[in-house]
Amino acid sequence: MKASELKFPGLECIRPSEPEISGGYTSDLLSDVMANLKEGDALITIQAHKNTIAVAALMGASAVIFCHGRVVSPDVLEAAAKENISVFVSTGNQFNTTCAFAKALGE
Amino acid sequence: MSPVQQPEEDISLRIQELAGNLKIRDVMTRHVFAVTRTCTMRDVQTIMKNNAISGIPVVDSNHVVGMVSVHDIMSAFEQDWMADAVADHMTTGVRTLSEEQPLSFAMSAFSKFPYRRFPVVNRKNELVGMVTLRNINVALIQELSRQLATMETEGGRVTPPASSDSCIFYRTYRLARYDFESGGKASAELREQLRVRGVAPKTIRRAAVACYELEINIIAHSHGGTLTLYIDRDCVRITANDFGPGIPDVEQAMTEGYSTANDWIRSQGFGAGMGLPNTKRLSDEFAIQSGVDMGTMIKSIVNLNTSEELSDESK
Numbered sequence: 129m130k131a132s133e134l135k136f137p138g139l140e141c142i143r144p145s146e147p148e149i150s151g152g153y154t155s156d157l158l159s160d161v162m163a164n165l166k167e168g169d170a171l172i173t174i175q176a177h178k179n180t181i182a183v184a185a186l187m188g189a190s191a192v193i194f195c196h197g198r199v200v201s202p203d204v205l206e207a208a209a210k211e212n213i214s215v216f217v218s219t220g221n222q223f224n225t226t227c228a229f230a231k232a233l234g235e
Numbered sequence: 236m237s238p239v240q241q242p243e244e245d246i247s248l249r250i251q252e253l254a255g256n257l258k259i260r261d262v263m264t265r266h267v268f269a270v271t272r273t274c275t276m277r278d279v280q281t282i283m284k285n286n287a288i289s290g291i292p293v294v295d296s297n298h299v300v301g302m303v304s305v306h307d308i309m310s311a312f313e314q315d316w317m318a319d320a321v322a323d324h325m326t327t328g329v330r331t332l333s334e335e336q337p338l339s340f341a342m343s344a345f346s347k348f349p350y351r352r353f354p355v356v357n358r359k360n361e362l363v364g365m366v367t368l369r370n371i372n373v374a375l376i377q378e379l380s381r382q383l384a385t386m387e388t389e390g391g392r393v394t395p396p397a398s399s400d401s402c403i404f405y406r407t408y409r410l411a412r413y414d415f416e417s418g419g420k421a422s423a424e425l426r427e428q429l430r431v432r433g434v435a436p437k438t439i440r441r442a443a444v445a446c447y448e449l450e451i452n453i454i455a456h457s458h459g460g461t462l463t464l465y466i467d468r469d470c471v472r473i474t475a476n477d478f479g480p481g482i483p484d485v486e487q488a489m490t491e492g493y494s495t496a497n498d499w500i501r502s503q504g505f506g507a508g509m510g511l512p513n514t515k516r517l518s519d520e521f522a523i524q525s526g527v528d529m530g531t532m533i534k535s536i537v538n539l540n541t542s543e544e545l546s547d548e549s550k
Contacts, residue, residue, distance in 0.1 A: 157504055159504075159505060159507045159508075159510055161504075162448065163509055163513050167440075173504075175504040179415055179451075179503065179504065179505075182447065183504075186443045186444050186447055187440065187444070188440065
């Protein structure tokens with residue numbers, strides 16, 4: 129699924145990017161993300177800082193979805209642009225967002 | 236012109252870079268004068284005087300059981316103990332260094348303990364050498380001269396130590412404690428270096444994640460250190476080297492879920508106790524050495540010539 133096609137209530141795309149979103153992984157532990165995220169996954173997390181983008185890029189994540197309506201700072205967006213990663217903000221918590229995301233993805 | 240003050244931390248990191256891959260074995264004095272417990276304080280004094288040395292280890296079947304320093308000899312003179320056996324007046328509980336340890340451990344030991352020399356032991360805990368600050372200074376000056384010589388011949392580029400003529404990429408990154416902003420620079424560069432060389436994506440990911448874990452480790456857990464990337468045709472070698480505090484129980488640190496991270500590190504999404512086990516799992520070769528108060532050195536090697544696309548399911 130393309131970033132532009134991913135839509136559910138409370139979700140806002142603040143930086144679309146080309147890579148296809150093929151799955152998802154929900155975690156706030158970046159070490160866990162590094163051990164388990166699969167290429168093409170969207171990372172669903174509350175860790176809205178630059179290291180999240182670094183980890184997402186290392187693992188080949190297609191997108192990052194920040195939960196709880198976290199404010200995303202410009203340096204995070206800049207890093208995401210450089211790494212070709214889509215950035216979304218969701219007003220829901222990790223659980224709600226994951227459920228809505230799975231539904232939207234048709235899983 | 237006033238001299239430029241370099242921050243102390245910067246200098247110590249530069250020194251650590253110079254120490255590079257040297258081990259204590261490479262710099263120690265192998266010709267060691269040692270005495271047994273039954274020798275007298277006067278015997279020791281004679282050996283010291285004749286050989287211009289200021290500290291002698293006391294051994295029992297090659298194991299270090301004490302040290303006699305000039306200070307101990309002076310006390311013996313004062314107290315009229317010169318005819319006594321060294322066993323009665325030697326300093327016990329001597330701290331030894333292992334010949335296998337990185338040179339940086341010895342440097343940390345000198346800055347943390349008041350001793351002027353350390354006996355060096357092998358794996359069987361037998362005395363094999365002595366190391367003083369002079370040994371370290373000589374080794375660092377030699378390495379500095381070597382680097383200057385290569386910079387002159389190669390137009391300013393510092394090359395890795397000899398015996399690495401197939402080296403494609405070599406760089407050392409400095410990492411400071413809690414500087415999370417700098418975390419990821421080495422791994423990003425590693426990823427790019429491997430990508431342009433057409434390395435399989437899975438292999439790139441393994442190497443880059445191992446590198447990132449080691450970067451974060453230095454930033455989150457050490458007093459600061461360096462990370463060196465070395466790439467040749469066959470493998471990526473990542474060496475993380477820090478100034479301490481060292482890991483008291485390496486086996487425990489290698490256990491998934493064990494972590495000493497503080498709340499702030501955890502709030503950043505790290506400190507789940509997965510870093511070291513993760514790095515080991517991703518590496519084709521992995522080695523860790525740590526000395527309490529001295530530092531930790533971790534080496535991770537990822538082979539590039541594997542048929543990764545076919546056999547990577549287990550990684």
